[in-house]
Amino acid sequence: MTPKWLVDIGKVIRREFRLIRLRPLYFLGSVGTMTVAALFFLTFFTEGLPQDLPVGVVDLDRTSTSRNFRQQLDATQRSRVVDFESFPEARRALERGDINGFVVIPAHFNADVQAFRCPKMGVYVNTKNPFVGGALAYKDLLTMVNLTNGAVQREALRARGVPDDRIMARIQPFEIDTHTIGNASGSYAYYLVNMILSAILAMSVVLVTIYSVGAELKYGTSTELLETAGDSVGTALLGKLLPYTVLFALLGSLLELLLFGWAGYPIKGSVGWMILAVTVMVLAYQSVAVFIISMVPTLRLSISIGSLYSVLGITFAGFTLPLTALPPALQGLSVIFPLRFYYQIYTREVIYGSGFAGWWVYLVCLLVFLILPYLSSHRLYNAYKYQNYPKD
Amino acid sequence: MKQNRISYAGRWFRDFLGILANELKLIWSDGGVMLIFCFAGLIYPLLYSWMYGNGMVDEMPVAVVDLSQGEYSRRYVREVDACRECRIAYDCVSMAEAEDLMARQKIHGIICIPADFDRNIVRQDKAVISTFADMSSFLYYKSLMVATNKVMLDEVHKIQAEHYAAAGFAGIDAAQLITPVEYDEQLRYNPAMSYTLFFVPMVLMMILQQVMFYGSAMLAGTLREQHRSFARLTDNLSGFGMGRVVLGRGAAYFLVFMGLGVYGTLLVPHLFHLPQAADWTAVLVLLLFYVADIIFFSFTWSTVIDRRETVFVLFLFMSPIAVFLTGLTWPASNFPPFWHWVSYLFPSTFGCKAFLTLSNAGTLSAIAPEIKAMTLQTVIYYLLASLAVLFENRWLDRKNS
Known part of the structure; x- marks a missing residue:
């Protein structure tokens, strides 16, 4: 029952x-x-992390060095280069969020590098709009600038007779290997x-x-x-x-x-x-x-x-x-x-x-x-x- | 006979005002709608601005496993501890100990310095530091990345200077070698990369759209439930009142939402010190377009609601989806094409982006494309909303006869 x-x-x-x-x-x-x-x-x-994010390059130098920089940036997995003629144009695109960041390669860049006059690159990142894009573009742009730095240093060290196998450790004495737990x-x-x-x-x-x-x-x-x-x-x-x-x-x-x-x-x-x-x-x-x-x-x-x-x-x-x-x-x-x-x-x-x-x-x-x-x-x-x- | 003396425009305007007043009365006398308008429209902007007011992870607890115990490793750890992002909470003797702490969520990152670290640096061999990030939140990962990399770049330059000094380069020679190309980083608009500055403005605009949609759909559902749909109003106007009905009801919401809009996009950001490069008049212009857009958007989509409570059960889950479709969390350049098209259905896709752009750029000319898109959307949704009234009226007539 x-x-x-x-x-x-x-x-x-x-x-x-x-x-x-x-x-x-x-x-x-x-x-x-x-x-x-x-x-x-x-x-x-679909892609895990966003890829081919638009970043701008304002090339005021127009030499093989600056073009090389632009190509290398374009070749990274994360970034896709958009060219701008002038700073105001790039700035407007950044403000609108059409690009996530941009680099200004100053005039006489190549000549200044050769003469060790330490030219300054401008790196502008929009960290506000959008969030993921901005943070990733920032990382990519900084990596590229540091790689450029490394390339110049390598040439300078070679000219001073430092053996090749020692050069990398000179340029970057140590690096960080990041592991992401549970989400490789x-x-x-x-x-x-x-x-x-x-x-x-x-x-x-x-x-x-x-x-x-x-x-x-x-x-x-x-x-x-x-x-x-x-x-x-x-x-x-x-x-x-x-x-x-x-x-x-x-x-x-x-x-x-x-x-x-x-x-x-x-x-x-x-x-x-x-x-x-x-x-x-x-x-x-x-x-x-x-x-x-x-x-x-x-x-x-x-x-x-x-x-x-x-x-x-x-x-x-x-x-x-x-x-x-x-x-x-x-x-x-x-x-x-x-x-x-x-x-x-x-x-x-x-x-x-x-x-x-x-x-x-x-x-x-x-x-x-x-x-x-x-x-x-x-x-x-x-x-x-x-x-x-x-x-x- | 008196009727004839009133011109068409006069009658149109009188009906329009009547419908406007009627709709305002309906809004005011409905407890559920008032709860949504007051709580979601007035409290949510404050609550979200408060909740996301900080928007970043500061002093995140991190464990360090320093197997090297040398001068360089200790200096590195000390510098990371000094960063805003991280705090060395535990000094572990082994990775196993640190991993256990992480699994128990006592810490959100591990910095492991191998035993040969200091030796490699002195010998000028390549040294490596391993970091392990807790991926339960992306902000943990970001904090650990930013802190460890920032300190790394800094330390690398110091170590280089020492090495060059040992090799006989000092002063300007060494400086030229260390940074042959300098860079000037401009983290525009948000140097700390805080969540707040992009998320809160987006939420403030999103709240307007969602509150409008849920509130008006609730009212439309109520009327249909009580068999007195607003589509019926056209009968009293001998079948020619489509424009009056849609515009009259729209004007009522326009009054309410311009108020809520000024509150949410001008007053609240001002109270919470959100940066706004634009003049308040520019924000007002944006609001005019956005509010008109969300009103006809809501009118169109609320056609499918026939009971007062069903709108939440059926459509509440669209709120998070609309947030992702704004393209502010996940970049719009990486949307699959299909979802790109879907995103054009929502006024928020343009409104949120325009509000954010406006607060960066400060001029209306920067948001001209969004204003155009919203105008087009408004026109299309107005036509759809009018057609919906027409067809609903026909349908009600047929049902009754």
């Missing part, structure tokens, strides 16, 4: 499936959203896509959950729902949300498999743990959503609150701007966003492969969110039963 509450949950689940079939919104808001977002982010950053190619996509898609999944969980719970109030069907659930708001919520839990956990798992399996994103730990993490994150966000709609049982208000909340989560997770760079007064706020804890697990599992022992604390933090519905469900029960809140 199955207990009554289990039978009731079954009834609520069947009722919810009917609603999902009736209103395409639930399907579009979850599967549709994630499909479009995944298509966008997986096809947008320094790819922007590897760094960004997983977290931004998880953030969009979180957004979708919050909105669909608030909508499905709140729609009962808005369309006045909540008393009927309570009847089906045997007058228990717990049973009603469990039955209503279980189909979405399964749907979103599936979407999250598919996302992890898509990125780390099919798309070949690097992962040091195991995809299995990430699937666990994303599933618990889905549960945490469902709990937050139930909390919001219970505290503000008016669909239009709580859906606006849910939107404002989930957009802020992207910042507070700390993957765009590290949390320590935020104003100290705001840093503590990050604990109200499950995405923050998911990011902690992601860093430890995907980049360092530290396993369960390395991040179980954050999993517990995610599980703490599951208490929220218990704290607020009595409000939802009253709202469901008496429908004493404005409907729109």
Whole structure:
């Protein structure tokens, strides 16, 4: 003999499936959203790091030396040279963000180099517009100037009789070999896509959950729902949300498999743990959503609150701007966003492969969110039963 | 009979004002829309300016594994510690220890100096320092790169000077050898390469567009839900009121959003000391074009919204996508062609770039291409929004008959 509450949950689940079939919104808001977002982010950053960024050269010297410099800069993987006749032209292009930086090769450059009069090259970088482009162009331009320096030094040292095998160590006594842990190619996509898609999944969980719970109030069907659930708001919520839990956990798992399996994103730990993490994150966000709609049982208000909340989560997770760079007064706020804890697990599992022992604390933090519905469900029960809140 | 004495223009204007007042009343009396306009329109600009106010990672904790323990290695470590970007938080005896600290996120970078470092420098053989960056955030990588490379260039010149002095070159001779070509670096507009200066202006413009879209779509959805779509208004005007309806509603939002726009692009940047090379009148001119553009953009796309809350469930995820399509985080020159075309659908693609360019260049002539693009967009979206009203009206008529 199955207990009554289990039978009731079954009834609520069947009722919810009917609603999902009736209103395409639930399907579009979850599967549709994630499909479009995944298509966008997986096809947008195709090359890893941006290549062939436009940089300007203002060649006032017009000798073989300056032309050689221009060609070498053009040949680097990162940069593509755009020629300018004069400084003002290049400056305007820089201000508009059409080029990321430019070099001015002064007149008499070649003659000055030959005579050791130390000519000065102007290196102008737009570090504001755009960010990635500016920083990369800066690195490329400086490398080229330093290489030019090295070439001149080499000739000078040769002329002074320094043997060739000693020259390189003279020009550059030591160098730096940079390793990027967990992202060997320094790819922007590897760094960004997983977290931004998880953030969009979180957004979708919050909105669909608030909508499905709140729609009962808005369309006045909540008393009927309570009847089906045997007058228990717990049973009603469990039955209503279980189909979405399964749907979103599936979407999250598919996302992890898509990125780390099919798309070949690097992962040091195991995809299995990430699937666990994303599933618990889905549960945490469902709990937050139930909390919001219970505290503000008016669909239009709580859906606006849910939107404002989930957009802020992207910042507070700390993957765009590290949390320590935020104003100290705001840093503590990050604990109200499950995405923050998911990011902690992601860093430890995907980049360092530290396993369960390395991040179980954050999993517990995610599980703490599951208490929220218990704290607020009595409000939802009253709202469901008496429908004493404005409907729109 | 009195009706006939009013000219066409007079009647047009009277209807226009009526629709404008009606729309303002609708906005004002709707709690959800007011929440979006007030919170997202007024609080978000402050919040984002505050959150991204610093926009860079300073004094990032780094571990050093100095196996050389010589004069040069210690000087290098000391100089890195002195940089704004990094702070030597741990002195580790082995790489394993440092790697463990990094996995636990106590540090975000490792500097490893091999045992033969000092010996190689003295012998004038090539020496290498290895650095390991935490890639969980690009800013960690940037901080470590900037600090270690800056100090490297500096140290290299010092060591060269010592070497040349030992070989008998000193003074001007040595200086000429060390830097035969000097360079004068101008990190225009943002010497510390802070996140703030490009991200916050972009967000401020983006907020305007998104708030406009979500707010007006919410209202349009509400009206359709209550079977009193604004498309119906044309009936009262004997079917000829398309222009009045679209322009009248547009004018209502124009009033609200010029206010929010002045707040978001002039007042807030002023409060947070964001650099602005342009005159406030130039910003105002940009706003006129941008606000007109986002209004008809929103009118056109809100046609697909038939319930008040659905706009968030269906379109909230477009906000981050629109941010990437501005080309300010990922350079537009590297967009796949398809997404380039998609980016032209959004006013923000031109508006954000124009606002940033304006704050760099300071003259309206610098943003002429964006202004042209926004004007074209406005015209197209106005026509589409009008057609949408026409077709919705026809459709409602057919449904009713």
